[in-house]
Amino acid sequence: MTDADPPTDMVLETTPIDADEQTEEIDPLPLTRVESIGTDIEDNVARVIVGHESVIEHVITALLGRGHVLLDDVPGVGKTMLARSIATSVDCTFRRIQFTPDLLPTDVTGVNVFNQQTREFEFQPGPIFGNIVLGDEINRAPPKTQSALLEAMEEQQVTADGETRSLPSPFTVIATQNAIEPNRTYDLPFAELDRFMKKLHLGYPDPKDEAELLGRTVGTHPIEELESVTDRETLVRARETVSRIEVAAPVRAYVTRLAGYTRENAHIGASPRGTIALLRAAQARAVINGRDYVTPDDVQAEAAVVLSHRVKTNNRTRDGKAIVADALEQVPVDG
Amino acid sequence: MSTDTGSGSATGTSSDRRNARTISLGVTDTASQSRSIGPDMFRILALGCALLLIASFVRVLHEVTQAVGGTPSLFALVVGMLLAGTLLARLIRPRTALLAALTVAGLGFAYYLESSGVGVGIVLSQTGALAADIGTLATGHQLIRTVEAGIWTLGFAPAPVFLTWYLALRGRYALSVLPGGFALLFLVLTGDANLNVTLLGTLAGLGAVGFGELERRGGSISQADLLAVLFALIIVLSLSVSFVPGGDSGPASIGATDAGTLEGTIDSAGERSGFTGQVDLSPEVRFTVESERPSYWRTGVYDRFTGDEWVRTGQEQPLDGPINEPPGDHETMQQLVTAETDIGVMPVAPQPLSVTDGAAQYAEVTSHGQVHPSTTLIEGDSYVAESAIVDPGHGELQQAGTDYPEHVRDRYLQQPEDTSDEFAEYTANVTADAETPYEKAAAIEHHLRTSKSYSLDVDQPSGNVAEEFLFEMDEGYCIYFATTMTQMLRAEEVPTRYVTGYTSGQQVDDTTHVVRGLDAHAWVEVYFPDHGWVAFEPTPSGERDDVHADQLEDAREDGVENVDIEESEDVPVREDDDDEDEQDERDPADPEEEDNNETNGDERDPEPDPDPDPENGNNGTTDGTDPGSDDGSDTGDERSALSLPFTVSRELLALTTVVLIGLAAGIHRTDGRKRLQHLVGLFWQRSTDNPDDDAARAYRRLERLLGRTHRARRPGESARSYVAALRDEVTGDGKGSLDPADDRIETVLESYERAVYGGGVSRQEAAKTIEAVDELAREQLPMGGIGADTGDGDGGGGSGDDSSENGDKSTCDDDDTTHSGN
Incomplete structure (x- = not known):
């Protein structure tokens, strides 16, 4: 069943899409502002999550790069905590969906309910209508339910009873999935996997970090005291800044070569969606590093987490990660 | 001739068809004109070389007929054989052709024996003597010394001409070189073929085989540079043999004499x-x-x-x-x-x-x-x-x-x-x-x-x-x-x-x-x-x-020494002692000489002579000194004063050209030009109109520098990750090697990235980048310390880009020379 917050403070617009509505001009933030926002969120999250700096950075670049994140790990390493602290850091609507085997698609997207008073059907928006949506243990739901996410994640809209409704902006899904108990989970469809910009692994903390973690959480959990450092509108404008970052032809060519390598050396290589995602992530990383252009280093920093889960091999000993690592090593940076 | 082979009639017996297929090897290549210089071109070149080979030994034979007569017959025979080769190339099989050639050769030989009055019967009766004769020829008895040299030539020429051309047309270049090569070899052994002709023939043979091979394997012109190197090598080696003074041998040469006497x-x-x-x-x-x-x-x-x-x-x-x-x-x-x-x-x-x-x-x-x-x-x-x-x-x-x-x-x-x-x-x-x-x-x-x-x-x-x-x-x-x-x-x-x-x-x-x-x-x-x-x-x-x-x-x-023996020592050279008198009498008295001088001055002598003959005569009469030797040396001196101090002969020029071509081809083969450019580019960079290019090239120089002192950049490494990796790898290296943590390297990296991936760099930034790399490069030189100091001074003093650029260049050059001096 849905474990989401009650939709009482529903301020989100859930009306069907009007064609003209989409062309609003967003004013981009200055580069340095975005850079500091990134740093702020990072610092903020680091108050809750001990260690895992690179994962935090990856989640932030995904947030700025308009991507969704899949956290894949054993339970209890802080996946949900990470997602929550990210969401809390940004002052915007946060929704959480706990995926279970009996979850229905409408439980995610929302449903038309007959209002006795107005004697009309009213759309009751599902938990998907949020700025940051945490899909917990996403692989516990059957494919049918998971597919409800497909449209939302790619098109940023949901269709219920034939009516298409736009999702709020920004819209980011941070999903977690359980790597254990494979017989009680459903593998994510490849198409859905492809819609996640990044698939991240947290892993166990360092012994030092873990000790620190234990010290912090003895009293109240720090997440309870976490405050937001930025708001929804700023995030939207920061995203606009990121999307305008220049990607020079050599970098585009390099990304293409990387994808080409995975396609040649794996059963299924990185899709064009994958290369787009890679570029967006690289753009975000460039901004985080205070640059207004993307370098191959940005691409290299993002390639492993962006491309690995999109590459499928028939070879059990060499997974997508290995292929991408090979690609990074062998594909020449300069044509 | 390609059209001849192209229309290859593949009708008739199975053997005919086989032939047609063999020939069409070249034809299909002709049809697929994929590249501008492809198999088609190589075929033409190979055939040209085969012709050249034929020309080389025919040239030797021609020299003989020029002296003894029979040139028209020889040429007619050669042309006839070429035509026959062209026609028969697609009609008969190699074995038949060989048989035909042998027959022709036999007929030619018989004709020679008949016309030299010996008769063909000698072949049967005195086989040994005949073999001895051929032996004599092949051990240096020149063809030109043969009494019936002309007829011998006519008998000799057809078979190799026919076989060479026939086989070349069929694409059997290596085989085609054999008969032609043997003919040439024989003429070399007889001593008729001089060095140039031999060289030409050898090169042509090599060319035929080489180009034929390129044609067969569909090589490209870039592979032909190997041939050029071989050509140059052969030419230079064989010509250098003639520069090495060989010992006089044989009883014919006179002891203690050299060629100039x-x-x-x-x-x-x-x-x-x-x-x-x-x-x-x-x-x-x-x-x-x-x-x-x-x-x-x-x-x-x-x-x-x-x-x-x-x-x-x-x-x-x-x-x-x-x-x-x-x-x-x-x-x-x-x-x-x-x-x-x-x-x-x-x-x-x-x-x-x-x-x-x-x-x-x-x-x-x-x-x-x-x-x-x-x-x-x-x-x-x-x-x-x-x-x-x-x-x-x-x-x-x-x-x-x-x-x-x-x-x-x-x-x-x-x-x-x-x-x-x-x-x-x-x-x-x-x-x-x-x-x-x-x-x-x-x-x-x-x-x-x-x-x-x-x-x-x-x-x-x-x-x-x-x-x-x-x-x-x-x-x-x-x-x-x-x-x-x-x-x-x-x-x-x-x-x-x-x-x-x-x-x-x-x-x-x-x-x-x-x-x-x-x-x-x-x-x-x-x-x-x-x-x-x-x-x-x-x-x-x-x-x-x-x-x-x-x-x-x-x-x-x-x-x-050895001018006199005992008996002759006291005997004066001239019977008439009065040396000067005799000359006085003779010179003016000789009307012919004056005649001669007139004609000389009027019409005969086209080139201006610094020492005209009349003066010559005066010299002899007035001075009374030895006219012969003095005049000789005088003219010699003046001539040399007029011309260059050393003479550049045509041969030397040609040889130099050959050497240069060979070198160029070799350099092309080994990518030497690029290497040289790289080496020079390491220490010197010309700034262009495009600052982005400059910055990018400056970085590449830096990369090569780092490659020399540390390791080359791996393809998968980006510029920054390369330097970062070097920083990790480097563990306290000695003086002279580049420190990857150097700030200047960071500067170069940044402007490189901005130039290539970002919005570009300004001219000033590009100049600064070049300057940074210049400094880094200079520090790598053995005398780096000194060079770097001056370089720094220049860089700091010069406010304009150009001036500092020039200053850097000059110091850079200085360093370069010091470097080579070491």
């Missing part, structure tokens, strides 16, 4: 006598002769003139028994010849009849009746020879008639094919009043003696020497006079031959004649029926004697 020229080898330009005279004593009467001492007889050398035809026989006597009345004389140095000739008074038994076993006699030693005579060797003195009176010679024996007509009337009609006309003019052969000979002799003057300092003419001397030259020495007279008489149908040897030498007492190197001479023998060979002397002897006497006097004064 007159002796070296006329007796360069036993069977040939060449020409040179300026020659020296060796004053050393060669031999002494004890003889009742003086005579010219003959050492060689030559009958065939090729235009630029004399060749003796026929082979030597061991001297067993007396030599044929002259037909007419004659006296005989005995002479005792003692070699005073090592000599490779056997001087005898003409016409020798016999040599004493002891020496006879070391002597051979040519078919012209001249004796030769079979080994070099060493100092002290002596022999007694008996000669017939043929000295008929004028009247007898006048009445000798023209009833020449067949063998004399056959051999001694030869003229090079390219002899012009002008030559014959001129000769006819000279001999217009002469009725008998004797009068003709006398007229020509007189004409040459009076119209040309004697000089050892002439430029060697190119082309037919006889014609050149007659028409273009005003002075020359004995070989020019003798050659011209021989050819003029032959033009008048008088059998004549060219003989070489020594003049009688210095008579030191009643019977002793001392003969020196400077007595070397060439003259003419004319055949008179019933009398035999009679000597004529076209060289103006007075002038000659003077020049030679002067040389000897000089040598005596200079104390040159």
Whole structure:
């Protein structure tokens, strides 16, 4: 069943899409502002999550790069905590969906309910209508339910009873999935996997970090005291800044070569969606590093987490990660 | 010819079809014209090379026919064979072609045997002798010396021409080189093919195989550079062989003589006598002769003139028994010849009849009746020879008639094919009043003696020497006079031959004649029926004697060794002591010389002579010094003053070109140009209009620098991750190696990234980047410290980009030289 917050403070617009509505001009933030926002969120999250700096950075670049994140790990390493602290850091609507085997698609997207008073059907928006949506243990739901996410994640809209409704902006899904108990989970469809910009692994903390973690959480959990450092509108404008970052032809060519390598050396290589995602992530990383252009280093920093889960091999000993690592090593940076 | 093969008719028997397929190898390539220089081009090149190979040995044969006649037949035969090869290339199989070629060769050989009067039967009866003959040819008996050289040539040519061209057209390039190569090899062994032709043929063969291979494997022109390297290598190696001084070998060469002397020229080898330009005279004593009467001492007889050398035809026989006597009345004389140095000739008074038994076993006699030693005579060797003195009176010679024996007509009337009609006309003019052969000979002799003057300092003419001397030259020495007279008489149908040897030498007492190197001479023998060979002397002897006497006097004064033997030491050079008087008398008294000078000044001499002849004459008369040697050296000096201090010959230029081409191809092959550019680019960078390019190139320089001091950048590494990786890898390196943590490197990296991936860099930033790399590069040099200091100073002082750029460049260059100095 849905474990989401009650939709009482529903301020989100859930009306069907009007064609003209989409062309609003967003004013981009200055580069340095975005850079500091990134740093702020990072610092903020680091108050809750001990260690895992690179994962935090990856989640932030995904947030700025308009991507969704899949956290894949054993339970209890802080996946949900990470997602929550990210969401809390940004002052915007946060929704959480706990995926279970009996979850229905409408439980995610929302449903038309007959209002006795107005004697009309009213759309009751599902938990998907949020700025940051945490899909917990996403692989516990059957494919049918998971597919409800497909449209939302790619098109940023949901269709219920034939009516298409736009999702709020920004819209980011941070999903977690359980790597254990494979017989009680459903593998994510490849198409859905492809819609996640990044698939991240947290892993166990360092012994030092873990000790620190234990010290912090003895009293109240720090997440309870976490405050937001930025708001929804700023995030939207920061995203606009990121999307305008220049990607020079050599970098585009390099990304293409990387994808080409995975396609040649794996059963299924990185899709064009994958290369787009890679570029967006690289753009975000460039901004985080205070640059207004993307370098191959940005691409290299993002390639492993962006491309690995999109590459499928028939070879059990060499997974997508290995292929991408090979690609990074062998594909020449300069044509 | 590609159309010929292209239409390849593949009908008929299965074997025909097989052929058609083989041929179509080249055709399909022709059809698929994928690249501009592809198999099609290589096929043309390979065929061209095959043609060149054919041309090389045909050229040798042509040289023979040029001298003895038969050029049109030879060319007709070659063209016919080429046509036959083209036609049959797609009709018959290689085996059939080989059979056909062998048949043709056999027929040619039979024809030769028949026409040289031996008959084909000899093949069966005297197979051994025949094989020996071929052996003789292949061990250096020149083709031109064969009596029926022309016919031999015609018999020899067709088979290799046909086979080579046939196989080349069929695409069997490697195989096609075999017959052509063998033909050429044979001509090399006979000594007919000179270096250039051999080289050409070898290169052509190599080219045919190489290009054929490129065609077959569909190679590209970039692979042809290997061929170019090979070509250059072969050319340079083979030419350098001729620069290495080879030891004189064989009995024919005269000891202690070198090529620059007159002796070296006329007796360069036993069977040939060449020409040179300026020659020296060796004053050393060669031999002494004890003889009742003086005579010219003959050492060689030559009958065939090729235009630029004399060749003796026929082979030597061991001297067993007396030599044929002259037909007419004659006296005989005995002479005792003692070699005073090592000599490779056997001087005898003409016409020798016999040599004493002891020496006879070391002597051979040519078919012209001249004796030769079979080994070099060493100092002290002596022999007694008996000669017939043929000295008929004028009247007898006048009445000798023209009833020449067949063998004399056959051999001694030869003229090079390219002899012009002008030559014959001129000769006819000279001999217009002469009725008998004797009068003709006398007229020509007189004409040459009076119209040309004697000089050892002439430029060697190119082309037919006889014609050149007659028409273009005003002075020359004995070989020019003798050659011209021989050819003029032959033009008048008088059998004549060219003989070489020594003049009688210095008579030191009643019977002793001392003969020196400077007595070397060439003259003419004319055949008179019933009398035999009679000597004529076209060289103006007075002038000659003077020049030679002067040389000897000089040598005596200079104390040159071996100038005299005991007996000759006290004998003055000239019989007439009054040296100056004689000259005074002679020079003005000689009307011909003045004549000559006039014509010279008026029309003959096209090039301005710094030392004109009239002045020459003055020199001789007023100073009274030795006109011959002094004048010679004077002219020599002035000539060299006018021209370059060293002479750049065409050969040297060509060789240099070849070497350069070879080098270029080799560099292309090994990517040397790029390497050089890289090395230079490491330390110096020219700024361009595009600052982004500059920054990018500056980074590449840095990368190469880092590559030299650390490791090269891996393809998967980005610029920044490369440097970062280096930082991680580097563990406390010594002085001189680049520190990846250097701030300047960060600067370069940043502007590189901005130039390539970002919005670009400004001109100033680019200049700064270049400067940073310049500094880093300089610090890598062995003397880096000093260079870097000056570099820093310059960089700081110069405010404008250009000035600092220039300053950096100069210091950079300085460093470079210091570097190379180390």
